[in-house]
Amino acid sequence: MQAKEKIVFERPMSVIDRATHYCPGCQHGVIHRLVGEVLDEMGLREKAILVSAIGCSVFLYNYLDVDAVEAPHGRAPAVATGVKRARPDNFVFTYQGDGDLASIGLAEIMHCANRGERVATVFVNNTIYGMTGGQMAPTTMIGQKTTTCPGGRCREREGQPLKMAEIIAGLGGTAYCARVAVDTVKHLTAAKKALRKAFEVQEKGLGFGFVEFLATCPTGWKMTPVKANERIAEELIPYFPLGEFKDESKNTEAC
Amino acid sequence: MPSRTGPRIFIKGNEAVAHGALAAKCRCFFGYPITPQNEIPEMMSSAICEAGGEFVQAESEVAAANMLLGATAAGIRAMTSSSSPGISLKQEAISYMAGSELPGVIVNMSRGGPGLGDIGPAQGDYFQSVKGGGHGDYRTLVLAPATCQEAYDLTIEAFDLAFKYKNPVLVLGDAIIGQMKEPVTTWTPEHIAEGEAADWGLSGAKGRPKRLVKSLFLEDGALAGHNLMLKDKYERMRAEVRFETFETEDAELVVVAFGSIGRIAKSAVRKLRKAGRKVGLFRPITLYPFPDEALRALAAGGRRFLTVEHNLGQMVEDVRLALAPHTGSGFFSILPGNLPTPDDFEAPILGALEG
Numbered sequence: 139m140q141a142k143e144k145i146v147f148e149r150p151m152s153v154i155d156r157a158t159h160y161c162p163g164c165q166h167g168v169i170h171r172l173v174g175e176v177l178d179e180m181g182l183r184e185k186a187i188l189v190s191a192i193g194c195s196v197f198l199y200n201y202l203d204v205d206a207v208e209a210p211h212g213r214a215p216a217v218a219t220g221v222k223r224a225r226p227d228n229f230v231f232t233y234q235g236d237g238d239l240a241s242i243g244l245a246e247i248m249h250c251a252n253r254g255e256r257v258a259t260v261f262v263n264n265t266i267y268g269m270t271g272g273q274m275a276p277t278t279m280i281g282q283k284t285t286t287c288p289g290g291r292c293r294e295r296e297g298q299p300l301k302m303a304e305i306i307a308g309l310g311g312t313a314y315c316a317r318v319a320v321d322t323v324k325h326l327t328a329a330k331k332a333l334r335k336a337f338e339v340q341e342k343g344l345g346f347g348f349v350e351f352l353a354t355c356p357t358g359w360k361m362t363p364v365k366a367n368e369r370i371a372e373e374l375i376p377y378f379p380l381g382e383f384k385d386e387s388k389n390t391e392a393c
Numbered sequence: 394m395p396s397r398t399g400p401r402i403f404i405k406g407n408e409a410v411a412h413g414a415l416a417a418k419c420r421c422f423f424g425y426p427i428t429p430q431n432e433i434p435e436m437m438s439s440a441i442c443e444a445g446g447e448f449v450q451a452e453s454e455v456a457a458a459n460m461l462l463g464a465t466a467a468g469i470r471a472m473t474s475s476s477s478p479g480i481s482l483k484q485e486a487i488s489y490m491a492g493s494e495l496p497g498v499i500v501n502m503s504r505g506g507p508g509l510g511d512i513g514p515a516q517g518d519y520f521q522s523v524k525g526g527g528h529g530d531y532r533t534l535v536l537a538p539a540t541c542q543e544a545y546d547l548t549i550e551a552f553d554l555a556f557k558y559k560n561p562v563l564v565l566g567d568a569i570i571g572q573m574k575e576p577v578t579t580w581t582p583e584h585i586a587e588g589e590a591a592d593w594g595l596s597g598a599k600g601r602p603k604r605l606v607k608s609l610f611l612e613d614g615a616l617a618g619h620n621l622m623l624k625d626k627y628e629r630m631r632a633e634v635r636f637e638t639f640e641t642e643d644a645e646l647v648v649v650a651f652g653s654i655g656r657i658a659k660s661a662v663r664k665l666r667k668a669g670r671k672v673g674l675f676r677p678i679t680l681y682p683f684p685d686e687a688l689r690a691l692a693a694g695g696r697r698f699l700t701v702e703h704n705l706g707q708m709v710e711d712v713r714l715a716l717a718p719h720t721g722s723g724f725f726s727i728l729p730g731n732l733p734t735p736d737d738f739e740a741p742i743l744g745a746l747e748g
Contacts, residue, residue: 184599189463199605205595207466208607210489213459216451220463221595223421223447224471228597246459249452 150174152183154203163356163363166194168320169262169329170201173233176333177204180341182229189218191243193235194268212243215250218257229340231258237267240276240300247306251346254311254392258336258347261302264355265374272358276300279373284358299377303350307383313345313392314338315384319352321370325380335387344392352378399579406570407432409541409577410500411440413548414472416581419498420446421464421471423457425479428512429568430502433474454479458486458499465495466606468594470552470585474500476568477518478509480526487561488527491623492608496555496590499533500548500564502571505729514568514653515729519707522565523681530620532627534562535680536635539656541575547678549582556589558630565680567703569653569732635678636687640666644673646746647691648738649712649722650701651677658701660735661742672742680708685715698722699745701738703729 149155153174160166177183186204190196192211199206209217214232222230239247239261247259266284267273273286277299281290291299303317314336318329329351336347352374354366361369404412411433414422422441424434438448451457457473464471475483480501490497503518505511518526522535534554538544544566551562595604610616639659641647650658655676662674675691677684692698692715700709700722709724716722725741727733 185597187467187595187597196609199607203598203603205598205604206606207463207595208489208493208605208609209462210459210485213456213462213486216456216459217463217466219449219456220421220423220460220465220471221467222463223449223460224464224467224469225596228467228595245452246456249456253449 150178152177152203154201156201158201159197160194161357163354163366164194165320165351165353166262169260169351169353170198172320172326172330172333173260174202176330176337180334180337182337185227186229186231187221187225189214189221189230189232191232191234191238193238195233195235195262196269198233212238212241213246214238215243215246215255215257215259219250219253219255222255222257226256229337231260231337233260234262235268236261236263236265236275236277240302248309251306251312251348252309254313254345256340256343256345258340260333261348261350262353263302263350263378264353264358265299266355266358268355268358279377301378303348303383306348311346312348312384313386313389315348316382317350317352317378317380319370319375319380321367328380332382335385339387342387344386344389397578397580399581401576401578403574403576404541405432405572405574406538406541406544406566407502407572408436409544410474410548410564411436412577412579413545414498415440415444416579417470417549417552418585419470419472419552421469422446422448423451423460423464423471423473424448425451425454425457425475427476427479429504429571430474430476430500432571433500454482455485458483461497461499462486462490462495465490465497466493466595468590468596472498472500474502476501477503477506480518480521484527487533488529488531489608490561491531491533492529493606494559495561495606496559497561498548498551498555498564499561501566503565503567511729512568513730514703514732516567516652516654516703516707517729518565519680519702519704522563523683523711531623532630532681534558534560534630534633535565536562537565537652537678537680538570539652539676541570541573541577544570545577545579553582554633558626559593560626560630565652567653631682633679634682634684634687636684637674637676637678639674639676641673641675641691643671644696645671646697646699646742647673647675648699648701648742649675649688649708651680651708654701654703654727654733657733657735658738661738664735665739665742670743670746672746677708683711683715685711688712688715689718692716692719697745697748699725699742701725701727701741703727
């Protein structure tokens with residue numbers, strides 16, 4: 139008699155079965171999977187339009203089985219605005235890194251949020267420009283060494299790391315805003331819940347949804363994957379606190 | 394040509410652009426204030442919504458052009474408008490739209506430059522418009538209206554051409570075209586197909602493979618192949634060449650001018666004709682593709698040429714290139730800050746006629 143098999147873990151339908159280009163220990167893959175799971179669970183894959191950004195995650199369009207358009211550096215929220223205004227019945231989301239969103243694209247993300255565009259943004263903050271080889275980002279921590287601040291980021295010269303979740307939560311059109319991490323199982327569970335809420339506010343027509351993911355860049359940080367994962371709790375979370383900064387997902391009317 | 398039976402209305406060139414866009418069933422407009430094009434977003438802010446479309450006043454010209462990129466990726470008729478400094482800011486998205494083959498319509502009611510320049514008419518954006526104002530190896534179709542009627546007609550045509558070639562189309566006017574008021578006979582195109590982007594626009598991957606709109610090609614040879622495909626498209630665009638000739642048949646001297654200056658030059662030519670002088674006008678309507686063959690054909694008849702522009706000499710380079718096997722072209726420059734009258738052109742035209 140054969141043992142009864144039960145499948146308990148599968149690749150989400152929204153995620154394409156192929157190897158990624160990411161470095162070992164990079165958490166983009168984990169976050170891609172979470173996005174795929176939430177798209178599946180909410181039944182959004184067939185109506186989703188992804189706006190991909192410039193940086194390591196530009197190839198997300200190769201990994202998700204959804205329609206996609208590639209935006210110029212920092213402009214994903216503007217492109218998403220155009221897509222959503224053109225196709226209000228589709229589910230529209232951007233996936234952006236910290237160089238893209240918090241530096242060159244600061245105007246676009248803030249105004250997209252402030253207008254309350256019915257789109258969602260997945261923001262991956264790994265405190266560095268990964269794709270271009272590890273330069274200083276607006277989110278680079280004080281003292282963190284990068285190829286353009288080899289002596290470590292200095293508050294006097296380069297300013298403090300930008301806290302995007304707090305900034306976005308302060309804008310009127312934002313219906314949901316949270317900061318999460320994927321360094322522990324507990325954090326992963328919370329991250330998925332947050333992502334789901336950020337997607338739900340769009341489906342309910344309530345406004346803009348935003349989730350900031352704290353993520354590793356072992357190559358840019360010059361750390362092993364394990365050490366990089368530990369840095370999330372040791373250095374990043376104390377400065378970038380996790381939690382929900384705005385939640386109007388229970389509202390029945392637009393903010 | 395559809396019958397032009399709509400109401401005849403007295404409007405500014407900027408309003409003619411907006412009316413034309415609405416007649417062409419433009420669904421999304423993305424704007425940002427800058428003089429002298431403000432009547433376009435001002436009118437669209439209510440009119441396009443009444444027509445069931447969307448208006449966004451963007452946070453910048455950069456954002457407006459990228460909203461256009463997004464809306465056209467969804468296969469929707471959409472447009473943005475601006476004036477010279479704002480058009481510089483839109484070049485990033487125009488390059489991406491060219492690389493991604495997106496049918497964006499961009500209207501430039503140009504003003505004096507460089508820099509902040511002034512807010513009066515000028516034609517200093519010819520190079521930026523026809524030589525590819527952004528980065529990379531690409532072309533945009535460029536239409537240059539000379540009247541408010543043409544501003545209306547060419548805006549409608551801009552949408553058709555943009556979708557026909559899946560390529561950005563520029564409508565290049567100036568402060569004269571944008572701000573002057575004259576009667577326009579409105580008409581509504583009948584040929585606009587529903588779902589004209591059904592086979593490529595992003596709409597969600599329901600019941601079909603996912604679609605991807607992008608301009609990044611990293612695989613070996615992929616970008617070269619893509620650019621060669623674009624080159625073929627640019628060759629096909631040559632079929633769209635448009636120009637006006639006036640009294641050129643027996644002309645000994647042909648004035649070459651585009652847009653509002655072409656129209657003012659036409660008045661000068663008309664006056665000189667009445668005085669028995671054998672002069673004519675050649676007015677390119679498409680600046681890209683440039684009507685070089687038609688111009689060359691005129692040169693083969695042994696005529697002289699004088700190019701007149703509201704700049705230090707830009708289109709004259711293309712005129713000279715077109716005429717090169719046969720002859721050259723004189724050049725007469727009008728500087729920003731001056732609004733020329735037909736009389737201003739008489740002396741230079743007669744000078745060129747008499748050699």
